[in-house]
């Protein structure tokens with residue numbers, strides 16, 4: 001079997017009792033059979049701990065799970081933030097979910113893809129303090145491939161290089177984030193059309209222009225259309241106010257963001273977005289990490305259901321939505337938005353929206369509506385932001401281009417990069433990029 005994992009996560013170390021937002025608080029924690037069998041042996045001893053185990057585990061239709069406390073905490077989470085099962089029984093006798101989290105593995109025939117969940121604050125700390133590109137580590141072992149009756153074996157080897165190309169595009173800093181989004185959406189629509197026609201051999205020709213070194217792959221944007229972007233993002237944010245939130249403070253946060261945006265004029269929105277884009281000029285990579293995370297995790301699932309474009313649209317729009325939410329928080333925090341604020345925003349979004357199948361299903365369904373049709377999305381992305389200066393509109397300005405990945409970044413050993421370089425580009429160095 002070929003195993004592909006992200007090299008950065010080799011450095012992951014659970015923060016344990018120092019965790020800011022432990023994963024030991026959740027709706028449900030199902031026990032795998034092997035661990036449950038081990039626990040039966042502990043229970044059989046009949047001591048006080050065994051009796052507590054009996055009281056803390058429920059069984060329904062042969063499936064055992066922990067009885068979570070009223071506040072969602074695991075019954076074995078101790079006051080010092082440590083796991084009592086881990087402390088008493090050792091690391092090998094905690095359930096599979098806890099042992100593996102935050103890593104996850106997905107299998108596709110002879111391939112296993114390993115990633116790490118962004119709902120873990122420590123994973124996000126690692127990701128956000130390493131501006132460099134994700135590096136994929138490939139190894140092979142003798143494990144037999146998993147066979148799936150619904151896997152499209154013809155598509156799998158041909159979609160792999162396409163998925164990898166999408167990951168490259170997401171991380172290519174030669175394009176602005178908007179251009180990246182435009183390229184991903186347009187290319188994904190073409191890939192979807194090829195898949196729908198089962199003309200899989202055409203996939204290679206779609207990514208060939210990128211392999212020749214063109215960051216846009218010959219793809220262009222559209223003429224700008226006034227206000228499309230502002231209307232679209234207002235709609236998207238409003239949609240988020242209707243989702244299911246486990247924590248009240250997160251529901252309140254989204255509704256606060258919407259209430260900040262709602263009364264703004266289109267000009268004010270554009271000015272906010274532009275100022276925030278400048279503020280984040282050297283931290284745009286944070287959004288690319290999110291984009292990469294979803295594309296890496298979800299795109300290969302196309303081999304099971306044939307759906308490629310909807311997954312790219314989901315990844316792109318949640319990324320842009322996080323940008324919008326970030327800019328609204330930045331506004332309400334006196335124009336400050338630290339990497340820690342970003343970690344909190346990403347983590348809460350991952351837990352409340354991305355990890356909640358109900359919210360994900362609703363978002364997928366809504367994004368399929370005419371309000372988010374491809375031509376509208378492309379117009380919204382092509383729409384320039386005009387910065388008002390002294391009452392007059394300045395040059396149409398694209399989102400500032402990030403620093404290219406240069407030799408300096410490559411020379412810096414990754415281990416020593418603790419905080420991303422955050423330098424504000426002076427206003428007079430603004431690139432005067434025009435709409436694509």
Ligand code: SF4
Pocket residue numbers: 013014015016019020021022023024101102119120121122123
């Ligand atoms: S959320 Fe991450 S860092 Fe926190 S306890 Fe869980 S695995 Fe450890």
